[in-house]
Amino acid sequence: MLKRSLEPILKTALKISPIVLLKGARQVGKSTLALNLCENYTVLDDVSTRVSAKADPNLFIQNLKKPVCIDEIQKAPELLESLKLYIDTSRHNGDFLITGSANILDMKQTKDTLAGRIIEVDLFPLSAKEREGKPEENIIDKLFAQAFDVTPKPHKEIMDDVITGGYPESLKLETPLEKKLWFASYVSTYIERDARDLAELRDIDSFFRFLHVLAPRSTTMLNKSDLAKEVGVRVETIENYLSILEQTFQIKLVRPYFENIGKQFVKSPKLYLNDTGIASYFLGINSQESLEASHYKGALIETFVCNELLKHISFASQPTNLFHYRTNDKREIDFIIKQNSRIIAIEVKSSSKVDTSDFKHIIDFQKSGSLDVFGVVFYMGENVLWMNERCVALPFSFFY
Structure with missing residues (x-):
C-alpha cells in the first residue's frame, strides 16, 4: 500500500x-x-x-x-x-x-x-511523489530552497500519469477500456451519491451536461454567463453547480494575484478540474497517442501541474497560497506561489524545448514589484536549465 x-x-x-x-x-x-x-x-x-x-x-x-x-x-x-x-x-x-x-x-x-x-x-488524489514511494518529499519546499535535483522519468510514463490521474483505484487499470469503464462508473456514482444528496438536484441531465461542458474549460478563466448559455440554464444554476463541485472536491478555482501597483488585472478565477484522469475521460483521451494529438494536451498538462502544486501546498513546511496572474494587456503567468514575501512565478510548457522567450512575462513580473520573485518554467525536456540567477527551466521529472 x-x-x-x-x-x-x-x-x-x-x-x-x-x-x-x-x-x-x-x-x-x-x-x-x-x-x-x-x-x-x-x-x-x-x-x-x-x-x-x-x-x-x-x-x-x-x-x-x-x-x-x-x-x-x-x-x-x-x-x-x-x-x-x-x-x-x-x-x-x-x-x-x-x-x-x-x-x-x-x-x-x-x-x-x-x-x-x-x-x-x-486529502487529494495521489501525487507523483506518492506514486513513486517518496511521500515525505515536498516540491513546494524544494522550489523555495532551489533544490532542483531530478531523476529522469520517461516521457511516456508522464503522459500515462496525466491520462490516468491520481485516484488509487485508477492506477490498477491497464487498458483504455478498463479506464473508460471505471471513470464512467465514478462519474455516475458521484452524481447519484454525492451531488444529488448534497443539493437535491432536480435536473440531473442538465448537471451531467454541465460536467461535459466544463471539462474542456479546465485552465480557462471562469465565465459563468458563457457556461449558462452553453448548458442552457440560468447563471444562478451554474453558480449552484460550481458550488456543488467545489464542495465535493471536483474542481478548484484559483484566485487571481493582483498586488502589483500600476497594473490593470483580470480578476476572474481560473478553473481547474482536480484530477486529470477525470478530465481525460470527459475529453475522450485514453492513450498517449490520443493525448499527443489532442487540442487539449497543453490544458491537461497545466491541470496536472496545478494539482501537483495543490497536493504539496497541503503539507508544505510554511503556509503557502496559489494564484494565477493576468493583466488586461494579456501578460499572463500560469501560477504564482506565495510564502510571506517570497514568490515563485511558474509557467507550464508542453514542449520539449525552452528558451528565454518563455520567461518574458515572468521577467516583466520580476521587474514590476518589490517582492523576491523566482521564475520557473516546467517543460517536457530532460535537463535543468538556468536562464539566469533568478530563472530556471525544470523538466517534469521534478515532480517525481
Whole structure:
C-alpha cells in the first residue's frame, strides 16, 4: 500500500484536537488512511447505521467506542451538533476522526457548529511523489530552497500519469477500456451519491451536461454567463453547480494575484478540474497517442501541474497560497506561489524545448514589484536549465 504524505500531519492533528475532519473526493483513499489510524470504525454509507445515527444522534455518539472514525459524515450532518455537545462535556484529543466526501463545514447549517473544536485535513488524489514511494518529499519546499535535483522519468510514463490521474483505484487499470469503464462508473456514482444528496438536484441531465461542458474549460478563466448559455440554464444554476463541485472536491478555482501597483488585472478565477484522469475521460483521451494529438494536451498538462502544486501546498513546511496572474494587456503567468514575501512565478510548457522567450512575462513580473520573485518554467525536456540567477527551466521529472 502506498504511503500518503498527509499521514504525519493527520497523526499530529489527532494529538492536539478532539475532532479531526479528513476531507476529499470519493475514492481518494480517506477510508484506507483512516483505517490505519483507528481501531474503531463506523460507516454512514451503511443504511442501518445511518438510520440509527439520525434517529438519536446524541445516543449514537455516546455509544461509540472511542477513539473512533466516523466515515462519510456528510450522510448524517445531525451528528455534528451531538459531537459538539459530547466534546464540551468530555474533551479528549483524538477521540473522533471523521471523514467526508463533501465539505460539510461549508454547509450553512454546520458552519459554526464545531468552531474551535476541529482541525481540517485535505486529502487529494495521489501525487507523483506518492506514486513513486517518496511521500515525505515536498516540491513546494524544494522550489523555495532551489533544490532542483531530478531523476529522469520517461516521457511516456508522464503522459500515462496525466491520462490516468491520481485516484488509487485508477492506477490498477491497464487498458483504455478498463479506464473508460471505471471513470464512467465514478462519474455516475458521484452524481447519484454525492451531488444529488448534497443539493437535491432536480435536473440531473442538465448537471451531467454541465460536467461535459466544463471539462474542456479546465485552465480557462471562469465565465459563468458563457457556461449558462452553453448548458442552457440560468447563471444562478451554474453558480449552484460550481458550488456543488467545489464542495465535493471536483474542481478548484484559483484566485487571481493582483498586488502589483500600476497594473490593470483580470480578476476572474481560473478553473481547474482536480484530477486529470477525470478530465481525460470527459475529453475522450485514453492513450498517449490520443493525448499527443489532442487540442487539449497543453490544458491537461497545466491541470496536472496545478494539482501537483495543490497536493504539496497541503503539507508544505510554511503556509503557502496559489494564484494565477493576468493583466488586461494579456501578460499572463500560469501560477504564482506565495510564502510571506517570497514568490515563485511558474509557467507550464508542453514542449520539449525552452528558451528565454518563455520567461518574458515572468521577467516583466520580476521587474514590476518589490517582492523576491523566482521564475520557473516546467517543460517536457530532460535537463535543468538556468536562464539566469533568478530563472530556471525544470523538466517534469521534478515532480517525481
